[in-house]
Amino acid sequence: MSVEDPERNDLLRIPTGIPGLDEMIETGFPFPSVVLVSGTAGTGKTTFALRFLCEGAGRGEQGLYFTTLSEPTHWMLRFSSQFDFMRPEYFDDHIVYEDLGAHLRNGDPDGLLEAIESRIAEVVPQRIVIDPITVVGDMFREGYRQFLFDLTNRLKNWNATTVLTGEVRPGEVYPPEVSYAVDGIILLHLMEEHGARRKYLEVLKMRGTNHLTGRHSIDISRQEGIVVLKARF
Ligand SMILES: Nc1ncnc2c1ncn2[C@@H]1O[C@H](COP(=O)(O)OP(=O)(O)OP(=O)(O)O)[C@@H](O)[C@H]1O
Numbered sequence: 001m002s003v004e005d006p007e008r009n010d011l012l013r014i015p016t017g018i019p020g021l022d023e024m025i026e027t028g029f030p031f032p033s034v035v036l037v038s039g040t041a042g043t044g045k046t047t048f049a050l051r052f053l054c055e056g057a058g059r060g061e062q063g064l065y066f067t068t069l070s071e072p073t074h075w076m077l078r079f080s081s082q083f084d085f086m087r088p089e090y091f092d093d094h095i096v097y098e099d100l101g102a103h104l105r106n107g108d109p110d111g112l113l114e115a116i117e118s119r120i121a122e123v124v125p126q127r128i129v130i131d132p133i134t135v136v137g138d139m140f141r142e143g144y145r146q147f148l149f150d151l152t153n154r155l156k157n158w159n160a161t162t163v164l165t166g167e168v169r170p171g172e173v174y175p176p177e178v179s180y181a182v183d184g185i186i187l188l189h190l191m192e193e194h195g196a197r198r199k200y201l202e203v204l205k206m207r208g209t210n211h212l213t214g215r216h217s218i219d220i221s222r223q224e225g226i227v228v229l230k231a232r233f
């Protein structure tokens with residue numbers, strides 16, 4: 001006789017679209033959830049976030065990309081449109097690009113939170129990115145922890161999966177104040193080995209998911225963006 005546990009409810013998941021990663025995390029990120037993608041400069045955080053949004057756009061889902069860097073859309077597209085998975089026309093409808101720079105300069109955490117939520121309410125996205133969230137910490141030293149707590153709690157109430165990117169200094173693994181609040185943490189590492197710099201991806205935590213552990217080599221290419229190489233599976 002099989003006993004069914006009424007508490008056990010399989011989580012909904014959405015694929016990241018990153019080749020090799022979805023197989024490591026039971027087909028995708030839990031939906032809804034908030035996931036931190038952390039790494040030092042140039043490790044591929046923005047490429048990861050864009051791949052995640054473009055995967056959704058290709059499936060007819062709505063995406064919302066918040067930048068904290070005050071970069072205009074054409075600047076971001078200038079670099080990212082080289083990737084084969086990126087279709088600039090996605091940014092006409094399926095991915096809304098929103099600059100949070102002005103709200104950051106106001107130095108008002110509540111105003112920033114309101115701006116994020118009201119845009120989410122208008123766009124009704126299934127996939128949200130805030131890239132990079134750590135800039136908020138540099139701007140609002142005092143209110144940052146409270147802001148993160150409020151932000152992640154509010155994000156969890158929307159029917160969406162959010163990727164927050166976090167920039168760390170060399171030697172630092174992830175921004176600790178962000179890591180408390182999120183459901184998943186993906187680390188992008190850049191390591192010096194035998195005189196060469198190699199890139200790795202590691203799933204540090206993913207709530208509700210039987211995920212692979214350890215560092216896995218990644219490649220960044222024009223065709224695919226980030227690819228988790230299979231050699232270590
Ligand atoms: N076409 C490409 N082929 C190979 N590697 C590439 C290509 N395009 C980008 N890269 C790699 O990806 C890195 C940039 O990736 P990305 O902008 O996603 O990183 P990031 O972590 O967001 O960086 P930042 O700290 O500037 O925000 C480059 O430094 C380069 O190493």
Ligand SMILES: [Mg+2]
Pocket residue numbers: 045046047131
């Ligand atoms: Mg970036």
